[in-house]
Structures are given as C-alpha cells and as structure tokens.
Amino acid sequence: MNFDYDLFVIGGGSGGVRAARLTAQDGHKVGLAEQSRMGGTCVIRGCVPKKLMVFASGYAELMQQAKEYGWDVSNGKFDWPHFITHLNAELDRLEQIYRTNLQKAGVTIHDQRAVLMDAHTVELADGTTYTAKHILVAVGGHPILPDIKNADLGVMSDDLFNLPELPKKMLIVGAGYIGCEFAGIFNGLGSEVSMFVRSAQILRGFDEEARGHIGDAMQQRGVRIHTGCAPMKIEKRGDRIWVKGSNGHEEEFDLLVWATGRNPNTGGLGLAELGVELERRGEICVDEYSQTAVPSIYAIGDVTGRVELTPVAIRDGVAFHQTVFQGNKTPVDHALVPTAIFTQPEMGTIGLTEEEACEQEPTLVYATAFRPMQTTFVGGEERMLFKMLVSKKTDKVLGIHIVGPGAGEMIQFIGIALKMGATKADFDRTCAVHPTMAEELVTMTHPVRDLA
C-alpha cells in the first residue's frame, strides 16, 4: 500500500520533533502536526521559561551578597513587564529554531490539530486526511484543575508566564516540581508566597531527608508552607480571592495558582476507538519500544506517563527512530535518570531514595550538610546537603541526592558515573577538586546510618 507519509508525528514538542527530524534526515517522508506553538511544553510553557524565571528571581539575593563582597550596588525595583517582554522574545526565537530545524530536515509541518481516523490515517482540523505507515503520538500533557467550586478563579502554570503584573500576594496549591519551583521564583521576585500542601511534606516521591531540607530552606527564605492543608472554600472578594483550607486557615490573595498535577492530552484523539489502550488518567499504554496495542501507532513522552521529563521524551524519540526506521530494536532506558528540581535551593537527584534503597537491600547512608563557602562569607545560614546511598553487598552507589547551589549541574556528571556502575570505592579513589562544594562527593568517609 502507498502511504502519503512514512511517519506522521502528532505533537511538536521535544520528543516528537526529535523523532521527526531523525526520520526525515534518513530520507523518509515525514509529516508533523502541532496545534499550538512549536516546541511544546518544555520550550513554550515549561522548562525553558521557568529556568529563565529562576535566573531572574536569583538576582536580588546575588546583589545582596555582592554588597557583602564589597560591591557598591543598589537593588532597585524589578520590572516585570520588561522581563516578560524579553522572555516572550526569547521564546519566539526558540520556537523559530525548532521550526527551521524541522524544515531543514525535510519535515512537512501542519500547524493544526490532528486526530486519528484509523491505524494509518490522521485527519487535520481543516478536514484534510493523510495516510502514514507509522503514526507517532507525542502530544504531551496539560495542567489540571481540581474539582472544587470556584476553582476557575485560579490560574495554572501555563498562565504564569504572561501575568500582566507581578502578584503581590499569592497562594500556590500543590507541592510537586511545579508548585515548589514557582514558589521559589515568585518569592525571589518579591511576591509574598503561601503554599497549601495537602500532605505532611512537599515534593512527594523524593528522598525524605532532601524534601525536609528543601522545605525548611524554602520557609527560611520566606515561603509560607501550610502542610496538611487542602483548599476547601474559594470565593471572590473584591479584587482578591479568599481561600479557606482544610486546617481552618483562611486568607485573601491577589493570585491563586493551581499546581495540582498534569494529565495526558489524549482526550478526543480517537485512540481508544482504534483499540489503543489507555490508563486511568488517559496515559497511552506502550511496550518497551513505545509501541501501542495497534502496531502502526507508537507514543512517546509525557503522554505515556512513564517518566515526565523532556530529556526522557527526546531519548524515547531516538529509541523509536532506531527501532522503526533503522532496523535496530532499541528499548527505552528509564533506569538511573538524573534530574534537577529548580527549587530554591535547587536539588539534583538520581537513583533510589533512602527509603527505596533500604527497602531493596542493606544500605549504608553517607550524608553531610554544611554551609557553602560563598554564602558563609556573607553570613548565610543555609546548608547544602550531599547524600549518597551505597549497597552494603556490592558497594555500588544506589542513589545520590544533592540540595544546594549547582546541584543540577553536578548531578549530570554523577549520572555518567552511576550509569557506568560506580561504586563507593570509585568515588573514594577520585581526587577532590578544592575548594568546591562537589568535593564532598569524594570525601564522605563514614556512613551516618547503617540500614541492615
């Protein structure tokens, strides 16, 4: 059978774009449909603008420190419209790069929504249909609103990059990556930030000690964290939003932000009708080669609900291309993924948490918390945390968790060592780089806990 395309990709985010480019570069005919802006969540409304906001929010503290180091600086005021205009110009530039790279590779771009008609056919919003030998669904996810009266008085993370002004006083509900990162950003920019966290601690799923360390530091920096508190009642009161929490706490805010999780964008795509299996939240079920129950349809990235991180979606896209177009069956590799959470202080993490490690096998816990040289000099009290979990049986490093400046950069290199199967002895025989914070990684000699 003759198809219009060898591959049709639905979704122009990080994963879809990578798979489309690689396949087109091989000389295959590739089409890609994107209903919004090219670049997807990461580039347009996620990692990239978020990181630029993290940078913006760090300057007040840096200027304070600069004074203590002898510089004659005055803080002045933060100009939100200036920053947002600059931010949007940068996002336009990046979006254009994504578009140009696709075109250079020979991908045909359709700036429309596409849905599936059958195992080999997609229909675009304008009614045109295309057939393809393979279809790759890489449509990502979207933030969700909880089911509570007046929830629509709040905004979601997508909206935070385009606020008309910096909010004076805000409430963030939810304490995953997104809630905690934005709490740090707006606190650093000068907003008064409160968080409602329904459980006992922020950042569920991460190492308990690291979560506590970040939570304490965020509070020290001025974020008001209300744990055991979910919003129960929400009302508009004049210009403000009144919120009452399950612990009885009530307060008015200028802005309410929902950071209560994300769901896959599978609604209305026609997947279930074709026999593609979906999980409870709409995640597409795939095998280790990202293939769905319908052999010609594959899915990668956040829409599969596996590991919701940009670099993982990109690698899923590469493995898909290898498997389907290079005759080299390549399973996705989701083991030992290093990642950073750009809270303030930031965290870099890889592998098992202390709780997971000791559940799995007898574990030695190495940990140290100290005040970094640069901020100790200016009277800073915040401590940096280094933590390493080591198998008692094999000496293999099972997990590393770092909280503090540069943690995201450090964990990238640690990732290489752990992927190579590094042992504690390998770290120990590596010479320290002095004076750095990272030297703690090779100088922790005695375990603080022996979890037999």
Ligand code: NAP
């Ligand atoms: P998340 O990690 O699922 O966190 C959702 C938060 O909202 C949790 O604290 C949860 O509480 C809370 N929550 C959920 N429903 C609620 C309700 N009805 N009332 C009150 N609280 C509620 O979601 P996310 O922060 O939106 O992040 C989504 C994904 O994006 C993550 O999985 C991550 O992979 C990705 N991401 C990554 C980065 C990064 O790599 N730096 C940054 C941003 C996002 P409980 O803990 O009690 O359930």
